[in-house]
Amino acid sequence: xxxxxxxxVQGTRDFGALEVFKRNYLVDTIRAIYEKYGFxxxxxxxxxxxxxxxxxxxxxxxxxxxxxxxxxxxxxGVDAPTTDYKTLLPQIAxxxxxxxxxxxxxxxxxxxxxxxxxxxxxxxxxxxWRADRPQKGRxxxxxxxxxxxxxADSLLCEAEILVMIHEVLRQLGVKExxxxxxxxxxxxxxxxxxxxxxKEQALCMALDKLEKVGKEKVVEELQRRGFxxxxxxxxxxxxxxxxxxxxxxTLLSTQLASAAAGTQGLQDLQxxxxxxxxxxxxxxxxxLDPTLARGLSYYTGTVFEVKIKGQAGSIGGxxxxxxxxxxxxxxxxxxxxFSFGLDRLYQVLEALALFPATVGxxxxxxxxxxxxxxxxxxxxxxxxxxAHHIRAEIYPEPVKLKKQLQYADKRQLPWVxxxxxxxxxxxxxxxxxxxxxxxxxxxxxxxxxxxx
Amino acid sequence: xxxxxxxxVQGTRDFGALEVFKRNYLVDTIRAIYEKYGFxxxxxxxxxxxxxxxxxxxxxxxxxxxxxxxxxxxxxGVDAPTTDYKTLLPQIAxxxxxxxxxxxxxxxxxxxxxxxxxxxxxxxxxxxWRADRPQKGRxxxxxxxxxxxxxADSLLCEAEILVMIHEVLRQLGVKExxxxxxxxxxxxxxxxxxxxxxKEQALCMALDKLEKVGKEKVVEELQRRGFxxxxxxxxxxxxxxxxxxxxxxTLLSTQLASAAAGTQGLQDLQxxxxxxxxxxxxxxxxxLDPTLARGLSYYTGTVFEVKIKGQAGSIGGxxxxxxxxxxxxxxxxxxxxFSFGLDRLYQVLEALALFPATVGxxxxxxxxxxxxxxxxxxxxxxxxxxAHHIRAEIYPEPVKLKKQLQYADKRQLPWVxxxxxxxxxxxxxxxxxxxxxxxxxxxxxxxxxxxx
Numbered sequence: 001x002x003x004x005x006x007x008x009v010q011g012t013r014d015f016g017a018l019e020v021f022k023r024n025y026l027v028d029t030i031r032a033i034y035e036k037y038g039f040x041x042x043x044x045x046x047x048x049x050x051x052x053x054x055x056x057x058x059x060x061x062x063x064x065x066x067x068x069x070x071x072x073x074x075x076x077g078v079d080a081p082t083t084d085y086k087t088l089l090p091q092i093a094x095x096x097x098x099x100x101x102x103x104x105x106x107x108x109x110x111x112x113x114x115x116x117x118x119x120x121x122x123x124x125x126x127x128x129w130r131a132d133r134p135q136k137g138r139x140x141x142x143x144x145x146x147x148x149x150x151x152a153d154s155l156l157c158e159a160e161i162l163v164m165i166h167e168v169l170r171q172l173g174v175k176e177x178x179x180x181x182x183x184x185x186x187x188x189x190x191x192x193x194x195x196x197x198x199k200e201q202a203l204c205m206a207l208d209k210l211e212k213v214g215k216e217k218v219v220e221e222l223q224r225r226g227f228x229x230x231x232x233x234x235x236x237x238x239x240x241x242x243x244x245x246x247x248x249x250t251l252l253s254t255q256l257a258s259a260a261a262g263t264q265g266l267q268d269l270q271x272x273x274x275x276x277x278x279x280x281x282x283x284x285x286x287x288l289d290p291t292l293a294r295g296l297s298y299y300t301g302t303v304f305e306v307k308i309k310g311q312a313g314s315i316g317g318x319x320x321x322x323x324x325x326x327x328x329x330x331x332x333x334x335x336x337x338f339s340f341g342l343d344r345l346y347q348v349l350e351a352l353a354l355f356p357a358t359v360g361x362x363x364x365x366x367x368x369x370x371x372x373x374x375x376x377x378x379x380x381x382x383x384x385x386x387a388h389h390i391r392a393e394i395y396p397e398p399v400k401l402k403k404q405l406q407y408a409d410k411r412q413l414p415w416v417x418x419x420x421x422x423x424x425x426x427x428x429x430x431x432x433x434x435x436x437x438x439x440x441x442x443x444x445x446x447x448x449x450x451x452x
Numbered sequence: 453x454x455x456x457x458x459x460x461v462q463g464t465r466d467f468g469a470l471e472v473f474k475r476n477y478l479v480d481t482i483r484a485i486y487e488k489y490g491f492x493x494x495x496x497x498x499x500x501x502x503x504x505x506x507x508x509x510x511x512x513x514x515x516x517x518x519x520x521x522x523x524x525x526x527x528x529g530v531d532a533p534t535t536d537y538k539t540l541l542p543q544i545a546x547x548x549x550x551x552x553x554x555x556x557x558x559x560x561x562x563x564x565x566x567x568x569x570x571x572x573x574x575x576x577x578x579x580x581w582r583a584d585r586p587q588k589g590r591x592x593x594x595x596x597x598x599x600x601x602x603x604a605d606s607l608l609c610e611a612e613i614l615v616m617i618h619e620v621l622r623q624l625g626v627k628e629x630x631x632x633x634x635x636x637x638x639x640x641x642x643x644x645x646x647x648x649x650x651k652e653q654a655l656c657m658a659l660d661k662l663e664k665v666g667k668e669k670v671v672e673e674l675q676r677r678g679f680x681x682x683x684x685x686x687x688x689x690x691x692x693x694x695x696x697x698x699x700x701x702t703l704l705s706t707q708l709a710s711a712a713a714g715t716q717g718l719q720d721l722q723x724x725x726x727x728x729x730x731x732x733x734x735x736x737x738x739x740l741d742p743t744l745a746r747g748l749s750y751y752t753g754t755v756f757e758v759k760i761k762g763q764a765g766s767i768g769g770x771x772x773x774x775x776x777x778x779x780x781x782x783x784x785x786x787x788x789x790f791s792f793g794l795d796r797l798y799q800v801l802e803a804l805a806l807f808p809a810t811v812g813x814x815x816x817x818x819x820x821x822x823x824x825x826x827x828x829x830x831x832x833x834x835x836x837x838x839a840h841h842i843r844a845e846i847y848p849e850p851v852k853l854k855k856q857l858q859y860a861d862k863r864q865l866p867w868v869x870x871x872x873x874x875x876x877x878x879x880x881x882x883x884x885x886x887x888x889x890x891x892x893x894x895x896x897x898x899x900x901x902x903x904x
Contacts, residue, residue, distance in 0.1 A: 014564075021493070066499075068519070069544075074537050110458055163835075382731065
């Protein structure tokens with residue numbers, strides 16, 4: 001058989017031990033806090049019917065959906081040969097890979113409406129797949145950490161989520177972050193203010209790129225999309241917002257005074273801020289950002305996004321949505337949700353050197369395998385170590401001690417227990433400290449005490 | 453837009469909170485023990501190139517591989533229209549879903565040979581996908597919990613894994629299980645004994661069905677596959693094995709005396725048993741089973757399988773393999789591995805009622821939302837509870853108390869904290885025990901103590 005050098009699928013990764021430990025540390029931290037806030041876990045399948053997935057992510061998103069070929073002779077039921085892939089596609093593929101965690105949640109809520117207790121607080125930490133062009137820091141398989149409250153329109157929900165985001169980041173040691181908040185009402189109000197109430201979508205799409213492309217390019221795009229000089233004049237204040245939060249709130253409230261939707265949006269945000277304060281959050285990192293639009297058009301109320309100082313892009317975002325289950329035949333459900341991007345968060349912690357040094361749980365002691373005659377004692381020591389919850393292993397073959405020490409060294413194991421005939425005869429264990437190179441003899445009881 | 457009742461892809465499942473908690477309990481238990489035995493985690497991508505996956509699982513397995521359509525216009529590069537799916541397939545799909553955890557491990561070892569430290573002890577707990585016909589207890593997406601020692605041929609590795617399997621099952625509370633062991637050498641010896649050395653594969657395939665179809669059907673199949681009456685006479689003892697282990701070992705050793713491969717296999721198993729004993733395993737559940745063949749043809753030495761008393765099928769299995777990385781251009785690597793089927797294990801724990809009652813971590817206390825005027829105190833209490841690591845939530849809207857109590861009841865929350873104007877004025881909290889219905893007033897300090 002031909003032998004080939006195997007490769008990873010572009011945009012996917014293997015995670016070795018240390019990476020898995022670090023990722024689990026993140027997941028465990030997030031999970032514990034989500035649960036403390038009353039959220040319970042949900043997991044949905046990797047495969048969903050394309051009927052569930054399509055029509056939810058826009059044309060661009062649809063392109064990025066991974067489609068899975070039907071099993072067996074997938075051409076058996078095809079009407080007529082075609083060279084048009086769009087005609088062929090629905091005939092040969094009915095399933096796709098999970099693209100986000102929101103649509104599966106909506107599918108789940110629609111299917112289990114009668115059994116669920118509303119408001120339904122769930123979290124979900126699972127991978128999603130997107131056939132994106134791979135680039136630095138962007139992957140085709142990545143984890144999202146979603147949390148949603150479905151079936152409640154109180155703004156207290158938003159406040160709880162904002163406080164929870166602070167708790168997660170602070171527990172992870174991330175200090176310099178900002179939590180941008182905005183409201184669809186404000187964006188609607190801004191469009192109205194510019195006399196372009198019909199161009200709210202265009203305004204959102206242009207503003208969405210502000211951080212990436214800068215003010216000039218956004219203004220150019222707005223001009224192209226038909227915003228008049230007078231309209232742009234009205235919106236000019238967006239590009240020179242005061243940094244002081246109090247001044248921002250005042251400015252927005254003045255500017256939007258004549259736009260009902262904007263005023264309502266701002267009042268909602270103010271109410272959220274009062275709740276956040278009542279929840280006792282100190283030194284919050286919330287910043288009012290009327291230019292925050294977020295791509296997903298399904299948000300209908302608040303929107304928020306978390307940014308890390310000195311890092312481009314966001315590490316998470318969310319907002320309020322109405323009627324997301326309508327398409328599945330369940331009307332009138334409102335919800336609010338947030339999602340951390342696990343891989344982005346990982347990169348941030350790595351960049352800021354915030355992973356605890358103790359996060360990897362490597363083997364504590366290697367038992368060197370010296371010769372078959374002392375094996376009985378060596379195996380007894382091994383069993384005793386494990387019975388005392390000490391992570392231990394024995395080198396499987398009695399090769400040269402030097403080779404075994406090299407193994408321990410490469411794997412960065414802190415201790416090697418050397419057990420030869422002399423140790424067996426005396427019922428002792430020679431323990432070598434791999435950092436200092438020093439070694440000392442112990443009884444089994446002393447050894448267990450030392451390593452426990 | 454058309455609204456449709458959404459459905460799950462056949463053979464896949466949603467996991468609600470309690471199921472996730474139970475599954476995590478299993479994974480956490482297995483993971484901790486695997487780590488205690490010196491294994492470290494690895495995670496590989498869901499998507500692998502079909503070049504990596506194909507040619508490894510036999511014709512039947514190949515049929516069950518999920519193939520993922522190439523992105524964009526997947527027909528663009530197709531040579532000529534065809535109605536033969538086997539011709540079209542490699543032109544429109546280059547990726548597939550992970551089918552097991554062994555081939556990805558081999559791919560990983562081949563790709564990272566230089567950086568890895570051998571013997572390489574890794575565990576991997578991830579889902580795999582198979583386009584199997586869904587049936588009771590069989591799913592298209594299911595989790596495997598693999599553990600392997602790659603690059604060591606000492607039989608001590610087998611012994612360690614056998615002891616570890618005992619520890620996992622005992623820690624989970626599973627008492628009545630049996631760990632069947634066999635050796636490819638024994639199967640080879642049996643074929644030789646029957647004068648059918650060339651029919652070892654046929655013998656394995658027939659014996660593999662013994663538990664499912666019974667002795668008569670196996671004998672019929674062997675006859676069909678060309679085993680003579682004289683040959684079947686030689687193998688007759690396999691269908692009437694003594695239950696006592698000592699008698700079994702003696703019988704096998706007598707029967708296989710003239711078959712070199714069989715004698716060698718048996719000696720290997722005896723050595724493993726001595727190691728198991730030296731490791732101090734008490735009341736082991738290991739049973740010598742010369743009829744254990746296991747479907748996977750890549751095993752070259754020991755094979756083992758775990759069965760639960762009173763439950764059909766196995767909950768895990770493994771064995772030793774040689775040269776699994778040959779196909780990836782890395783020769784001469786031997787290894788031994790084992791895998792628990794998480795879903796089968798889940799079913800067993802459920803059937804035996806072995807999941808601890810405390811496995812679900814639901815919200816401990818719901819704060820009832822009585823009226824906006826007492827909200828300040830309610831939110832302060834909520835924040836204090838969470839600051840003391842108590843899982844707490846507030847009902848997001850001030851609806852009728854009855855409705856909020858119904859919510860707590862349905863979600864089986866143990867406590868509801870009732871905070872109205874009177875409580876706010878007095879700085880107290882009325883705590884209702886949802887099980888007894890009784891309620892009692894507490895100061896915040898008392899509340900925190902009671903629920904901590």
